[in-house]
Amino acid sequence: MTDTEPADPWGITTLEIFERLDRTLEGTADRAVATVVGVDGSAYRRPGAKMLLGDDGSTYGGITAGCLEGPLQNxxxxxxxxxxxxxxxxxxxADDDGWGLGLGCEGxxxxxxxxxDGSWRDPVDAFTTGEARSLVTVIDGSxxxxxxxxxxxxRxxxxIDPDDRPSVPPAVLESVLDDARDLAGDGRWERRTVDTEDGSVELFIDGIEPATKLLVFGGQPDVRPVTRLAREVGFEVTVATARGGQADESSFPRADRVLATHxxxxxxxVDDRTSVVIMSHNFLDDRLAxxxxLETSAPFIGLMGPRERFQRLRGELEEDGVTLFEADRERIASPxxxxxxxxxxxxIAMSVVSEVLAVSNGRGGGRLRDREGRIHDRSPSESESEPESEAKSESEPESGARSD
Amino acid sequence: MTDTEPADPWGITTLEIFERLDRTLEGTADRAVATVVGVDGSAYRRPGAKMLLGDDGSTYGGITAGCLEGPLQNxxxxxxxxxxxxxxxxxxxADDDGWGLGLGCEGxxxxxxxxxDGSWRDPVDAFTTGEARSLVTVIDGSxxxxxxxxxxxxRxxxxIDPDDRPSVPPAVLESVLDDARDLAGDGRWERRTVDTEDGSVELFIDGIEPATKLLVFGGQPDVRPVTRLAREVGFEVTVATARGGQADESSFPRADRVLATHxxxxxxxVDDRTSVVIMSHNFLDDRLAxxxxLETSAPFIGLMGPRERFQRLRGELEEDGVTLFEADRERIASPxxxxxxxxxxxxIAMSVVSEVLAVSNGRGGGRLRDREGRIHDRSPSESESEPESEAKSESEPESGARSD
Structure with a gap:
């Protein structure tokens, strides 16, 4: 993949940011990574949101609605x-200062x-292969x-000690290690203060969520818009066609991979981070798929077609002794x-991709105006009663869900 | 606008098909228009769906999931x-014949x-300017x-008599004229048989729905992904910026129009076919907008930002004597x-655009699998009791909603 300029550098996805970071680490371009580590009041992005800054003034990704991208370049x-x-x-x-002037960027x-630098090598590889990681980084030192x-x-x-960067001393890491393991790979964050002999230090725990994957089973032209939109909103997309001779990369130019499968x-x-949409338009192939x-841990299995078709398919499976358990009925979406x-x-593609996105974020896709409560999820530590761990009682953790 | 090749000719929107048809009528390329006028059984697209066929074998738009596009070229x-x-x-x-082989294209x-030909000039102009039209076309003649x-x-x-095409005789048209007026501009269809002295003729009434428009009020970078996705799913998109100097076409390359407004x-x-999303990030500008x-007939007014911000805004409006009526509360979406x-x-852009799309189609989002009944809307004549008009009693009308 080449380092071409995206059509909208500000609006690129986290997947594209990590792809670009990967190429930065392998290449000669000098870039910085900016991560939101705290928000007080109304803000466009949540902690954990990232952008890249080039020494040529280029920027990729946006962590505010255009308010800070300029100052951040410097x-x-x-x-x-x-x-x-x-x-x-x-x-x-302050609405009358340079940043906020008339832009309504509040907070x-x-x-x-x-x-x-090299401290990003392992996290970028983990993001790509779907492995869980938390980055624990000192944001206020001693x-x-x-x-x-x-x-x-x-998890x-x-x-793992990072390249090119001092390690967090074991005594400091110890007090947050369990929480960091819990957050690894799930896209939530915490901010923790830890007392040391040298005074207190503040840590940002960044539970980086790996690339979310979508597998589309089918080979007809209607797979193309689904692939295009899914890639556009940040899924890593594989198209699997049922017929050996039809795994044609040029038919699905926006897919990351095209392959033939039985x-x-x-x-x-499929793994436990792979959502699947079955849309081969062939009843037998759909049933076999x-x-x-059902043998996998795929969290979402969508089936294109009318309700009656799925009922017929389900009936045939049951005649063959294949039972759908409650968990299967929960993860199967048909229509x-x-x-x-x-x-x-x-x-139709937007209908499909928006459902995959909603379910992968634990949401139901109804109208936000009709939803009770806050738009942004609270983290478990905000919404449930506080666990009485020693580590937590000695600090005032701030935490939350990142990606919403 | 030039006649460049789209990235995915099969997947282009109705808006793009009409834009291409407009250029065909003005240019020298010879093309045919294919319209689905009847479906029995399971099919990918509903009646009214269109595609263009070039004499060079090119096709634009897809009316089946890849089953008929080849044969239709001939x-x-x-x-x-x-x-x-x-x-x-x-x-x-028949699953064993040439068309259906293994593709599961049923029905x-x-x-x-x-x-x-010239009979499309007026309908294309009407589509573009948002005027209501039905095409009444003989599909089985005498x-x-x-x-x-x-x-x-x-309506x-x-x-209007078409150019380049015989007219439907007044005596035949008379018996369907009221229904054709009702269907004009609303995207539904009917198929009607009318008896004449020469034997019966069959008519397809195609209530062409004009381009749906989205107006985005704002000028920050987060307008770009909204504009891009909205255009991609078939909206005609205008970006209106609040600050006189910032109506910059190059900032929003996918918008059809960019202009500055107070x-x-x-x-x-705004007209009654224009959905609006307010996202200037400036409280005062959002309130004024x-x-x-509220003085317009805009069917959808979305407001970016948390619930509390809208409540504050609404409070200020009410202090100024501006009341939100029930119909306003219905059309305002905030968040x-x-x-x-x-x-x-x-x-965020997909969340916004999918809501605009759902509401413009009279839907509420939410998951299809949780919805009762059919995915495709029934037309009023299917779901309500049949009106006892003479025209209807002498024929067996078939009808339906097109775009779903």
Whole structure:
């Protein structure tokens, strides 16, 4: 994949940011990574949101609605020049200052700006392969522990020391390690203060959510708009066609992979982060694919076509002794899609992709105005009673869901 | 606008088909228009769905999931060569014949294939300007009334005789005129048989729905992904910025129009087919825009931002003596968007555009699998008791909603 300019650099997805970061680490371009690490008041993006800053003034991704991207370019240049991570705070509450002028960018935003150095190698690889990681990064240091010191925490096993960056001392990491493991891979964050002999340090725990994958089973032209929209909203997309000779990359130019499969072997392409949409338009192939997928941990299995078709298919499976358990009925969506109306191919594609997106974010796709409560999820530690762990009682954790 | 090749000719929207038809009528390319005029059994698209066929074998738009596009190319070439409209019937119920082989394309589909001639001039202009039209076209003729004879029926006033095409005789048109007026502009269809002295003729009434328009009020980068997705799913998109100097076409390359407006004059850009999304991020500008829009017949007014912000805005309006009526509370969506989760700019854009699409199709979002009844709407004549008009009692009308 080449490092071509995207049509809308501000609006690129997290998947595209990590792809670009991957190429940055392999190449010669100097870039900085900016991550929102704190928000007070109304803000466009939540903590964990990222953008890239080039030493040529280029930016990829947007962490505010256009308010801070300019000032951040200058911070990025300084960070690239001297190689030191830094945290900057933008106060947008005063409407008459330079940042907020007439733009309605409200709230206070803390942003960690750091070089795209070797400490990103493992997290980028983990993002790509779907492995869980938390980044634990010092955002307010002490005399002996600098801002930018980092530990990379998998869900199980020992923390990984980053290249090109001081480690978080074991004594400090110890007090947040369990929480960092819990957050690994799930897209939530926490901010924690830990006391040391040198004074307190503040940590940002960034539970980076790996690329979400969509597998589309089918080979007809109506797969194309689904593939295009899914890639556009940030899914890594594989198209699997049922007929050996038809795995034609040029038919599905926006897919990351196109391959041929026997429908009864489609389970080999699926893991617990892979949503699947079955749309081969062939009843037998669809049935074989569904039967194969029931053996997997795919969290979402959408089936194109009318309700009656699925009932017939389900009846045939049951005659063959295949039972749909409650968990299967929960993850199977048929007819696939949100209720958007419209019968054009692109409207059907939007119906399908918006449902996959909603379900992968744990939502139901109804109208926000009719939903009770806040738009943004609370993290478990906000919405449930506080666990009485020692680590938590000695600090005041701030935390939340990132991606919503 | 130039006649460049779309990335996915099969998946282009109705708006793009009409834009291409407009250029065909002005240019030298010879093309045919194919319209689904009947469906029996399961089919991918509903009656009224259209595609264009070039004499060079090119096709734009898809009326089946890839089953008939090949055979239709040959029909299109013949129609272009001899200039005569024709109706072809594809029976896809036999799974072992050439069309249906392994593709699961089921059902019987009737397709009207006709030259892109002068009879399309008025309907294309009406589509573009948002005027209501029904096309009444003979799909099964008599000795004196050929297939393709046509009348163009506005919602009020006299029927328009088409260029380049025989008219539907007044005595025949008379018996369907009221229904054609009712259907004009609303995207539904009817198929009617009318007895004449020469034997019966069959008519397809195509209530062409004009381009749906989206007006986005705002000028920040987050307008871009909304504009891009909205255009992609078939809206005609205008971006209106609040600040005089910022109406910059290059900032919003996918918009059809970019213009500067004073927020309190935004009502001048809106008609009863224009959905509006307010997302300037400026509280005062948003309030002025909303106040102005309350004076219009805009069917959908979405407001970006948290619930509390809208409540404050509404409070200020009420202090100024502006009351929100029940109909206003119904058409205002705040927070705008479907509940898809996800906080990335493109995810927010998909949430917004999918809600605009759902509401413009009379739907509420939510998951199709949880919806009672059929995916496709029934037309009033299917779901309500049949009106006892003389015209209807002498024929067996078939009808339905097109775009879903």
């Amino acid at each position: 911070v990025g240049r300084d960070v690239i020049a001297d190689g030191s991570p830094t945290v900057v705070t933008f106060d947008l509450t 206070i935003v803390d942003v960690l700006v750091e070089p795209a 005399d002996s522990i600098p801002v930018g010191a980092r530990a990379i925490v998998p 199980a096993g020992a923390a 429908p009864s072997e489609i389970d080999e392409l 569904l039967e194969s997928l 696939v899609g949100l209720d958007l109306g419209g019968g054009e191919p692109i409207e | 029909v299109g070439r013949d129609v272009i060569a001899d200039g005569s409209p024709t109706v072809v019937t594809f029976d896809l119920t 019987i589909v009737d397709v009207l294939v006709e030259p892109a 000795d004196s009334i050929p297939v393709g004879a046509r009348a163009i029926v506005p 009020a006033g006299a029927a 927020p309190s004059e935004i009502d001048e850009l 909303l106040e102005s829009l 705008v968007g479907l509940d898809l989760g996800g906080g990335e700019p493109i995810e």
